Amino acid sequence: MKILVINPNSTASMTDKIVASARQKASAGTTIIGASGINAPASIQGHYDEAMSVPGLLARLKQAEEEGIDGVVVACFDDPGIGACREVFSGPVLGICEAAVKAASMISTSFSVVTTLPRSVPVIEELIHGYGLSHRCRRVRSAAIPVLALEEPGSGAREKVRDEILRAVHEDNCEAVVLGCAGMADLTEWLTEETGIPVIDGVTVATRMVEALVGCGLKTSKIGAYALPIQD
Amino acid sequence: MKILVINPNSTASMTDKIVASARQKASAGTTIIGASGINAPASIQGHYDEAMSVPGLLARLKQAEEEGIDGVVVACFDDPGIGACREVFSGPVLGICEAAVKAASMISTSFSVVTTLPRSVPVIEELIHGYGLSHRCRRVRSAAIPVLALEEPGSGAREKVRDEILRAVHEDNCEAVVLGCAGMADLTEWLTEETGIPVIDGVTVATRMVEALVGCGLKTSKIGAYALPIQD
Amino acid sequence: MKILVINPNSTASMTDKIVASARQKASAGTTIIGASGINAPASIQGHYDEAMSVPGLLARLKQAEEEGIDGVVVACFDDPGIGACREVFSGPVLGICEAAVKAASMISTSFSVVTTLPRSVPVIEELIHGYGLSHRCRRVRSAAIPVLALEEPGSGAREKVRDEILRAVHEDNCEAVVLGCAGMADLTEWLTEETGIPVIDGVTVATRMVEALVGCGLKTSKIGAYALPIQD
Amino acid sequence: MKILVINPNSTASMTDKIVASARQKASAGTTIIGASGINAPASIQGHYDEAMSVPGLLARLKQAEEEGIDGVVVACFDDPGIGACREVFSGPVLGICEAAVKAASMISTSFSVVTTLPRSVPVIEELIHGYGLSHRCRRVRSAAIPVLALEEPGSGAREKVRDEILRAVHEDNCEAVVLGCAGMADLTEWLTEETGIPVIDGVTVATRMVEALVGCGLKTSKIGAYALPIQD
Amino acid sequence: MKILVINPNSTASMTDKIVASARQKASAGTTIIGASGINAPASIQGHYDEAMSVPGLLARLKQAEEEGIDGVVVACFDDPGIGACREVFSGPVLGICEAAVKAASMISTSFSVVTTLPRSVPVIEELIHGYGLSHRCRRVRSAAIPVLALEEPGSGAREKVRDEILRAVHEDNCEAVVLGCAGMADLTEWLTEETGIPVIDGVTVATRMVEALVGCGLKTSKIGAYALPIQD
Amino acid sequence: MKILVINPNSTASMTDKIVASARQKASAGTTIIGASGINAPASIQGHYDEAMSVPGLLARLKQAEEEGIDGVVVACFDDPGIGACREVFSGPVLGICEAAVKAASMISTSFSVVTTLPRSVPVIEELIHGYGLSHRCRRVRSAAIPVLALEEPGSGAREKVRDEILRAVHEDNCEAVVLGCAGMADLTEWLTEETGIPVIDGVTVATRMVEALVGCGLKTSKIGAYALPIQD
Structure with missing residues (x-):
């Protein structure tokens, strides 16, 4: 295939x-x-x-x-x-948004999304509304990083993503976290380990x-x- | 302005x-x-x-x-x-879709849409879902004409649009009809007269x-x- | 006209x-x-x-x-x-509620409403639900002032409205604010200047x-x- | 009490x-x-x-x-x-609308409503939307009778209500029928017998x-x- | 009966x-x-x-x-x-969930639910979604007590339920509170007195x-x- | 695995x-x-x-x-x-319902479901409502056959399923059909050939x-x- x-x-x-x-x-x-x-x-x-x-x-x-x-x-x-x-x-x-939120709703009753920039939050909210999963999404969050910061070692981007996931865990009452940017795909395992919550990457x-x-x-x-x- | x-x-x-x-x-x-x-x-x-x-x-x-x-x-x-x-x-x-369906919901409690090709029906349904007006939309209908037939005198396109509006009037229990294509803008008055229902053109x-x-x-x-x- | x-x-x-x-x-x-x-x-x-x-x-x-x-x-x-x-x-x-929230959703992806008394909050929430725009409304807020305080110079009402808008800006992640009382119509420009967010008055x-x-x-x-x- | x-x-x-x-x-x-x-x-x-x-x-x-x-x-x-x-x-x-549709949803998975005049249909649809039960309501139907015809013996009104209920039974795939007018309260038992479907009167x-x-x-x-x- | x-x-x-x-x-x-x-x-x-x-x-x-x-x-x-x-x-x-939330929506425009364990929160949210009352439910809260703690005098469970209701009153902008566990039925009057908000028990x-x-x-x-x- | x-x-x-x-x-x-x-x-x-x-x-x-x-x-x-x-x-x-309707919404904009007995229709409608895909589901239909008729050669069950799919194709304006019973899994290819519409089996x-x-x-x-x- x-x-x-x-x-x-x-x-x-x-x-x-x-x-x-x-x-x-x-x-x-x-x-x-x-x-x-x-x-x-x-x-x-x-x-x-x-x-x-x-x-x-x-x-x-x-x-x-x-x-x-x-x-x-x-x-x-x-x-x-x-x-x-x-x-x-x-x-x-x-x-990858559709795949990730549908997968998230198969392994949890609710999820939050962590994306890069704040301006992407309403875009993603609208997608999730169209996919019919707003009632399963606790919150779409932004780590306040430009997409390409994820490409720069030393930018602190991955730590910001981790910290935002931890905020989701503590504030959102969610059971899983979806990574809201394809550029976070390589961080999935590290973020899962660091945060203790299932972290879902849409690419895979x-x-x-x-x-x-x-x-x-x-x-x-x-x-x-x-x-x-x-x-x- | x-x-x-x-x-x-x-x-x-x-x-x-x-x-x-x-x-x-x-x-x-x-x-x-x-x-x-x-x-x-x-x-x-x-x-x-x-x-x-x-x-x-x-x-x-x-x-x-x-x-x-x-x-x-x-x-x-x-x-x-x-x-x-x-x-x-x-x-x-x-x-013009957003404008028309919002206007329709200001002058009626329900409306149907008449568009050109069947393939546009789900596109429009999804737009209306996003605008939050699915509960006010009785049905999105197609007159089964290509868009450019509206440009050809003698294509019978305008009559097909009229007939579809009449079907909406008789079958949908709607109070207004929205024209689902910019190319129908010039037909609004004629269609209103022919059908006796408020016909809404998104362009104007x-x-x-x-x-x-x-x-x-x-x-x-x-x-x-x-x-x-x-x-x- | x-x-x-x-x-x-x-x-x-x-x-x-x-x-x-x-x-x-x-x-x-x-x-x-x-x-x-x-x-x-x-x-x-x-x-x-x-x-x-x-x-x-x-x-x-x-x-x-x-x-x-x-x-x-x-x-x-x-x-x-x-x-x-x-x-x-x-x-x-x-x-003016219908007009304002429909306008708000034409110039932003989300809005909050600031009204007068807390008891009006659920009334407005129900209206917005009926108009199909709950998914675009971040929050309906109250400035905790009686309607007629807006008529009294020196009542501090306009400042309370401004402060509540600023809270909306900081807490709601909204892109526009709708004034939830006709009596606020004259404040629109001042509030826009003071708060830096598009402020929408339903009357106009x-x-x-x-x-x-x-x-x-x-x-x-x-x-x-x-x-x-x-x-x- | x-x-x-x-x-x-x-x-x-x-x-x-x-x-x-x-x-x-x-x-x-x-x-x-x-x-x-x-x-x-x-x-x-x-x-x-x-x-x-x-x-x-x-x-x-x-x-x-x-x-x-x-x-x-x-x-x-x-x-x-x-x-x-x-x-x-x-x-x-x-x-009585709120009471009836909430009761209907306690004894069935779906219901239709039969009211008097067509103009009441959208009014009732909007109420049911507000009560959150649109997904349980198959259809709001009208028997096409003025309200006061229900007060006139020999008007044929009760037979028209019965016939509309029978249409609901055959066309709507509903499990119960709600009477959409207080003036039908006395017909409940007769209608239940005639139609074989649970008929719910809001007054009682x-x-x-x-x-x-x-x-x-x-x-x-x-x-x-x-x-x-x-x-x- | x-x-x-x-x-x-x-x-x-x-x-x-x-x-x-x-x-x-x-x-x-x-x-x-x-x-x-x-x-x-x-x-x-x-x-x-x-x-x-x-x-x-x-x-x-x-x-x-x-x-x-x-x-x-x-x-x-x-x-x-x-x-x-x-x-x-x-x-x-x-x-008792269906009964309680439908009753709550008859005497208030919004309610919160207080249940026992956090794991029951999504279960109840899903029920309320199915009953069509998500738009009337401010929040489903947990008092973080096991169900059977309600059976043990001296467990502090009833005080925790009261405290969670008080948090609902202060944070949720709700007009009524629904008790989210049958084991709280005997506390209804006491909780109503202690909290000053209508408290609804599903059993009764x-x-x-x-x-x-x-x-x-x-x-x-x-x-x-x-x-x-x-x-x- | x-x-x-x-x-x-x-x-x-x-x-x-x-x-x-x-x-x-x-x-x-x-x-x-x-x-x-x-x-x-x-x-x-x-x-x-x-x-x-x-x-x-x-x-x-x-x-x-x-x-x-x-x-x-x-x-x-x-x-x-x-x-x-x-x-x-x-x-x-x-x-298999969750899997099938989520898959259907990945390859089409709308689908109908064909199940066995009429009594299963509301059960499936409620599931789809919970999964958030009601707006993508045209209709849940029944072929009016008991589940075990699918196990009996010569029962005519498979032909009834095919005929119901054809009715869906002609009446529902759907783009895909979901088989609403695990017992239909072996019919998928035959039904796809007979009906010319993508037929989705939840088991696979x-x-x-x-x-x-x-x-x-x-x-x-x-x-x-x-x-x-x-x-x-």
Whole structure:
């Protein structure tokens, strides 16, 4: 099975980290193909960045369709362009926010999310409202760090994420924590150890869930909203 | 007051029609500036078209910001890229779906929507869910016509829209009907007469509502999700 | 265009203030007719006051219908008697809570409301639930002042409102603040300056939104719930 | 225990019927005091009638408070003025819609409502949304009869109600039916026999539920929204 | 009228207390039959205990059906096995959580719940979500005591419950408090006096509400989900 | 990886079919251990059957915990006892309804469910409400067949399921269909071919999703509601 794990932004070091995480948790028979955004922002910090990353994402998915890729993970927690991706691709396409919050609600009765910048909080709240899981989400929190701080050793970013998780544990009455940025994927184990609460990374969960859908023979429904684009 | 009414697709005849509708209903002191999508699909029929129309839309809004435009109407019923538009622009930005369903709920207790293609139905349902008005929306219906059929005299498109509205009147127990495509703006009066139910066109409503927000001195909040893009 | 802005309570100084605010923001061609409640409580502080204000409100609207008024603003944040008003009047009728929260959700992803007395908090929460915007409302707050304190210079009421807005800014993670009482209309600009967050006054927003609906040729739907009263 | 069962409209024959139903099902030790609306419409068919009935209703409740009445049933399915009633009265006050739909959800997983006129359908839908039971309500239906037809022998009204219930049984997949008008209270047993589905009348259910609340020593909370009116 | 009040756990002292509370508030003509769980856990502290208590509960209800019992109260705040109980029994069956939160919403606009252990909080939140009253529930709180501490004089449990209610009063902006455990039934009056807020005990409310349903001639609907089990 | 796929009812032929489906779709390295309910009903057709199946299910899960099983699939579409299962087991536990509707919402914008008996419809509707996906579910339908008819060749059950799916396709405007009974697992491919719509079987999806959770190192959170039972 071949799965494309695409980081919609153009920061190669972040893609490397994401792909490494996906590979570490993928099944034995799965090939993970990594990709970065083309003509995309260096990080996705809001709706504008998200919108600007989507055309490149879609171009890569159309190529993936031709390459015989079986499924796609869109590795940005804003789940950019998922509907459009599902139109251009036959196999399952999953965003890491959707995967992570659905997984969280399978192993806990409530969860909090810890993301990077405050401006991403309402974006994620709206996604979770759309996925129907607002009643299971205690709070979406921000560690108040730029996305790319996660790429810089010594920035203190990982400690800030840990501290925000600890605040979630003490204040939110939550049973699990979801990492609200693909760039945190490599921290999952360390954060779990440091905080004592199940910490869920969307990159690995989405990878394994796409495997699951492909393994069941499920493809994106082409009846209705996700049919192939008409004009293209 | 200067309002940009932008049709995110590239079909100039549709833009002309939209702009004419906006001008017809705008206040005396308002200047309507029209624009079509650049490098955009000829029509927006699904998530992919929507996504591909957004970069051009955003480029035009950044220009509008520099030109001193006071407010913006995004004249496509899928409300494409609204969050991103609100980031790059200071004044109010309103999509025609949001404007129309909010107006509908001010003059009726329930409404149905009549759009073009079936594939747009779930897109619109999801928008209405996000706007919190699912409990006021009886049904989103499709007249089963391509968007551009509305541009072709003799295509029978307007009659199909009328007939679908009549079905809504008879089957949905609704009190108003919302036109689910910017390309229907010029049909509003005819449809109202033919069907006997209040028919709401998002283009004119959004234009007047943006006027309203500008007139009250309201601008897009730059605290939080709609702050200026960081990297741009 | 002629718009009736009616303060359902009987306090003339409050009506004057409300009407002045409406006039200040209304379009050039709009005539604002002001009115106070007849046989109404001096202020509306709860369901009882609200109920007692409605018959006078309806009598005035029936008169307005005969006078050829185009639209009506009900200038009390509890949106009293709106359904009944829509039955007796042909043009659009809008309450200031509905107008303000819908406007707030057009320029921000979340808002808090600051009202006068604590007892009004659940009344407003229930309204917002009905309008479908609970997921966009961070919190309804009270400045713990009687409505009429807003009429008394030196009462400290305006400072208390400001302080509560500042608490909203610091504690609620909101992007805009809605003023939860018609009697605060004159404070909007001062509060915006003092607090640095967009402050939304329902009186002016409702006035301009009624203008918008009238300008688009929209009237209250007479099919269904808002049909003329049968026995009257 | 003394319970006031008040019909907010002024039609004495309807009051008699309502009071007889309440007495028939009340506990042995309960005294039912009946009352009609004063200066009220002959029937309540919409928001306007509802609003006009409330001041008389409130006056009667203030008198009831002085008379030592223990609890109140407001016997109109639109639940008019309930919030205001709860402010002026110490004991429990219950509307028949709230009582009936809560009872229905205790003995079934879903119910439909059959009311009189189509214009009441959205009013009742909004009430049920407020009570949080929309997900348990299959459909609100109208038998297309004026309220007072229920007072006229030979009007065919009762047969129309029965036929609408049968339609609910066949089309709605519901497990119980709620009668959506106080004037149907005397038909409950006949309708149950004719239709074979549990038929719930709000008048009797509300009477017994108010008995229940009084019997438990519960009174309307005077902390917050239902505190005594301030100015009165 | 004969009502079975069944404590699903096996602790006889708790059953005695529950039955005494039910008897104290029941109507004159009502006979309360008490029962403890058979082969049941000593207390119900979570889903597992709940599940293990249900077969014994169902066996007792089948016996009750043969004994001509008119209605049943399941006296555990987790409302265990209510759907199954409604299948095997003809008369009304009510859990104390459902009864209490529905009563709370009849006498207040918002309530908080105080339960025993933290692990019961999400269980109760999910129940309230299912009953459609999340928007009326400020918070579900835990007094951090094991259920059986309520049976031990000198354990300090009742004081902890009181203190948690006081925290609800000060922090939650609630108008009533619901006791989240059947074992608190005997504390209702004392807690009301100590805290000054209406305190609602589900045992007594459910008993009186079952009386109400039986008194109205209502039985569990046997059309659909609550039909008799097929294989039994 | 070892996954227990447990059919909570006692019908061995159904277990065999379920286990065969799970094995067919499981990853290469996964061992599927099958189990039937002990002291359980022959089929689960309602709340009572569900409740009676749970103690045996829990006993088997405790054994599984000792045997080092990594994850559990509860193969009944009513998702019986999932909360209790999550308390007694360390690894992920997933019901097939939850798995299937979450998967359906990953590959489509809306789905319908086709189950066996009408009495299961409200049970499933309530589950989907709890999972937050009511807005994505068009309709829960019944093929009007007893569960065990699926075990009898020549019963016509499979044709009835197919016909009901075709009705869903034509009437519901859905994009996918979820099979609402574990006993339909072996029909998935045939039904997909016959109906032309993506057909989702919960057994295989749940198996692969449990693999996914285990593969990511996720276990049931033991903080809060799913902590180990206290008394056991």
